[in-house]
Each structure stands twice: as structure tokens, then as C-alpha cells.
Amino acid sequence: MKTPVLRVLGVSKSFGGAAALRDVSVEFLPGEVHALMGMNGAGKSTLVQIISGALNPDAGLLEVDGHTQSHLTPRRARKVGISCVPQRRELVMTLTVAENIMLGDLPASGSMVHWNRVRATAQRALTDLGIAIDADAVAGDLTVAEQTMVEVAREVRRGGKVLILDEPTACLGPEAAAQIRELVLRLRDNGVAVVFISHHISEVLHLADRITVLRDGQVTWAGLAKETDEKGLVRDMVGRDVVSRRPVRPAGSPDVGISIRRLCDGRFLDRFDIDVRRGEIVAVLGPAGDAQSRLFDLLSGRRRPDSGTVSISGRPVRPGRIAHSLASGLRCVTGDRRRLGLIPGLTIDENVLLAQDRLDGRRLHRWGRLAERAAPLRDDYRVVSLVRNPPVEQLSGGNQQKVLLAKWLGTAPSAVLLEDPTNGVDVAAMAEIHSLVDGLTGQGVAVLLASSSAEEVMRLADRVVVVRDGRRIAEYQVDRITRDELIAATLGGAL
Numbered sequence: 001m002k003t004p005v006l007r008v009l010g011v012s013k014s015f016g017g018a019a020a021l022r023d024v025s026v027e028f029l030p031g032e033v034h035a036l037m038g039m040n041g042a043g044k045s046t047l048v049q050i051i052s053g054a055l056n057p058d059a060g061l062l063e064v065d066g067h068t069q070s071h072l073t074p075r076r077a078r079k080v081g082i083s084c085v086p087q088r089r090e091l092v093m094t095l096t097v098a099e100n101i102m103l104g105d106l107p108a109s110g111s112m113v114h115w116n117r118v119r120a121t122a123q124r125a126l127t128d129l130g131i132a133i134d135a136d137a138v139a140g141d142l143t144v145a146e147q148t149m150v151e152v153a154r155e156v157r158r159g160g161k162v163l164i165l166d167e168p169t170a171c172l173g174p175e176a177a178a179q180i181r182e183l184v185l186r187l188r189d190n191g192v193a194v195v196f197i198s199h200h201i202s203e204v205l206h207l208a209d210r211i212t213v214l215r216d217g218q219v220t221w222a223g224l225a226k227e228t229d230e231k232g233l234v235r236d237m238v239g240r241d242v243v244s245r246r247p248v249r250p251a252g253s254p255d256v257g258i259s260i261r262r263l264c265d266g267r268f269l270d271r272f273d274i275d276v277r278r279g280e281i282v283a284v285l286g287p288a289g290d291a292q293s294r295l296f297d298l299l300s301g302r303r304r305p306d307s308g309t310v311s312i313s314g315r316p317v318r319p320g321r322i323a324h325s326l327a328s329g330l331r332c333v334t335g336d337r338r339r340l341g342l343i344p345g346l347t348i349d350e351n352v353l354l355a356q357d358r359l360d361g362r363r364l365h366r367w368g369r370l371a372e373r374a375a376p377l378r379d380d381y382r383v384v385s386l387v388r389n390p391p392v393e394q395l396s397g398g399n400q401q402k403v404l405l406a407k408w409l410g411t412a413p414s415a416v417l418l419e420d421p422t423n424g425v426d427v428a429a430m431a432e433i434h435s436l437v438d439g440l441t442g443q444g445v446a447v448l449l450a451s452s453s454a455e456e457v458m459r460l461a462d463r464v465v466v467v468r469d470g471r472r473i474a475e476y477q478v479d480r481i482t483r484d485e486l487i488a489a490t491l492g493g494a495l
């Protein structure tokens, strides 16, 4: 019988008088993957912040190796072996992998750093975890999955015995997500207690030894993964069954809504062509960091392509001009809500109405009217918050994503680019967002879906274009291919 390395005993936490966690108790064992699951706003991140010392609980205790930890700070948590790899990468992108791993602990004599030892120690930290990354590589040149792996290696080298991974596979393509899952299993085999947060139920059932489900800040189910299944987990998380099926859509209109011709941009896009008809959803699927994010930059006007053209409803859009992109009726919803999507410090209502106000040329608004105008969008997108209208960064991740979608899709677009639209949302919200996207096609909107998820493509798209190294390598009608065939095509080229 293993003894828990970390015990959470009767922890409660409120914000502004509303409870985010109520009397939560949970134990984490060494050599186990322990998944935390729950709907958006259920309290997972709050629990993780308490465990990692970023927040103090209002009531309850934490015990590490049998010792009570009062007033845990992030520094103290790290000292007792609790580390967190958050969703946002925290590497210094201009430094090498070795420098990042050894930062704060550089071997030196006086002011002389022993760079050979820095490199050798970092490389060993990577190879001990079976990570094939060169310690001399510059962090900014790595893929997102590789950057996650470097952060994991750094935390393990610093003595992390409880390692929290917050949605480490979000927005990763099938290949990169599989690499992260392999790493999680190696950590487990090395005796680390892995705390794993994910909204992907099949992934959790495949990886986790133990699962704790939270709902409205309380534990609704806890046990071994093998004692539950997908249906049971959904019920414990949501309180009901959730069904999300592809609707039968009428054939799209013959009119082309989005037309991209011979678009070139560095190594990301190479003579890329695509047509999306009005009322049609076409997905672009490929490894994350490949063409999808670059399509967002180019179509939204944030960046000028090297060459090529984009037309919306038959009219060319001037490249590199955000105002022209918006005037064309195209709305681009970023997959990076933190950096590009929402404005921290502004409230939910202000963020929701930001795009509409810009399009209407509205500079001032009355507070009372703001709440009234935002209310229908908040309802349609089911934005849930403990207090009525806090700064947007105080929302849970999934609810921030809903604000982002409401902000752009509430502006009567004629065409949209959606980049990973259900990033971080729970299973129930995902089904609702998928229905909202189905609804856009009914209104004749042309939808280009830049996705990293084969499941989402199978659920939403009519056609899928597979890209690799910026080139279109294959195209399929979604009803003529299985999910597994699509993943195989993404990994290895055309079928």
C-alpha cells in the first residue's frame, strides 16, 4: 500500500463571498497519474493553485509526506517537491534549453559559470525522461509540445515529486499529444505523482490511474479510472448525459464565401489554396504550429503574406490590414485567447461588446446599457461567473473561451475563421459551441476551421484539408473517412 505524498484535507475557498471550493479532500500517490476533471468553473485550477502555493485556502489543510503545510507559497511548495507546469509556457524563449533547465541553479565558481556542466546536466535531465531534445537548441525554436517537455524536465530536476500538468495536450495535434502522453507515463514510472488536468475524456481514461471529479467546487466522484467510463464521467461532471451529433446539413450554397489562392508565408504556407462555400465548414488539420496559426495572422490582417490572395464573398481583401479584413465581413477567432483574444482588466461585458463597438464606431457607452446589451450574448454562449461582471481574467479558462466566441460571432459575420474554438471548454460547453457553429452554416456563413483536433473536425466539418510543412497534402469529404484514417493521414501523408 503506497502512502500519499500529498493530502488535501477539507479545503474550501471563496472569491467575493461565492464558493469556488467546498470541503474538498483528495490524496495524491507517488507513481500514479491522478486526473482532475470537471466542467468549466468547477474549481480545478483553484485547487491546483492552492496545492502549488499560489492561493491560500480559507479552510482546510495540506499535508506533504505527512507534514502539515500552513501558509504554502509557490517557493515553499517547490521546496517540498510540488511543481506546476501551467498552460502558458514559461520558458525564456531566447535562451537555450540547457539555460532554461538550469536557470537559478547555474553551476559556477565565483562569477565563472561552468557552461559544459550546464549543458551536460541539462542533457541528462532530458535523457533521463527519454526526451530527445538537444540541450543547445534555442527554446523559441521548439514546438509547443517540446517546450512543455523542457518545462517538465526542469521541474523534475528541481526535485518535483508532485507534478501538476494543466491541460498539457490542449491545442496539440495527434502526434504531439501522443508524445506528451508518453512522457506522462514515464514520469509515473519514475515514481512522480502526476496531477493531470484535461477535458478530453478518452485521454483521461487511457492515461489516469485515479480520477477525482469536481462539480460546483465539490467532489462528486473519486476512484480508480478502471471503475468508471465515459458515460459515468460525463454524468458526474455535468449531472446529465451530453449528446453531440453531426446534424444533417443541407448542401452549402454554390457561392464561395472564403477563397484563398496561392498563399505563401515563409515555411508555414506554400502556395496554399482553399475555397469555402457559404453555409459550408472546411477544416484545415495539421500539426499544431504549422499552417493554422499563420492562417489566423494572415486572414485577420495582423500580418502580410509573402504572396497570394484572399477574397471574401468574391471581393479581394487588402493584405496586412486588420480594418480591411473586418470590413470584408470576415471574423477571425484566435486560438490564443490570452495573448490575442481578450483584454485583461476589462470586464466580461466590455470584452463581449468590444468587437461590436469597434465595428459600430462606438467609443463611449453607459454602464447600464452595457450590461443590457451584453446579456443576450452571455446567455447564448452560457458564460458562467461566480460574481456578475468581474475582469475577464478572473473567469475560468473555458468561460474565457466562451467570451471570445461571443465577442466575434455576435457581430453577424459573413465568413469566419475559427482556430481551435473549443480549446479548454468542458464537454457540455463543447456540445453547445458545436451547435452554435452548426447554426452559423444555417445562416449562410462560410466557416474555415483551423483545428488541431481530429475529433472536432469529424464533428463539425464537411470537408477537411490536411496540411504538412505548409502544403496541402490531401483533402477528404468528412463523411467518407473515419477518425482513425484522418489521424493516419495527418501523421503520415495521404492515404
Ligand SMILES: Nc1ncnc2c1ncn2[C@@H]1O[C@H](COP(=O)(O)OP(=O)(O)OP(=O)(O)O)[C@@H](O)[C@H]1O
Pocket (backbone or CB within 6 Å): 015, 016, 020, 038, 039, 040, 041, 042, 043, 044, 045, 046, 047, 384, 385, 386, 390, 394, 395, 396, 397, 398, 399, 424, 426
Ligand atoms: N481570482 C479570482 N477571483 C474571482 N473569482 C475567481 C478567481 N479565480 C477563480 N475564480 C472563480 O472560481 C470558479 C472556479 O474557477 P476555476 O478556474 O478553479 O475553474 P476550473 O475548474 O479550472 O475551470 P476551467 O475548466 O474553465 O479551467 C470560477 O467561477 C471562477 O470564475
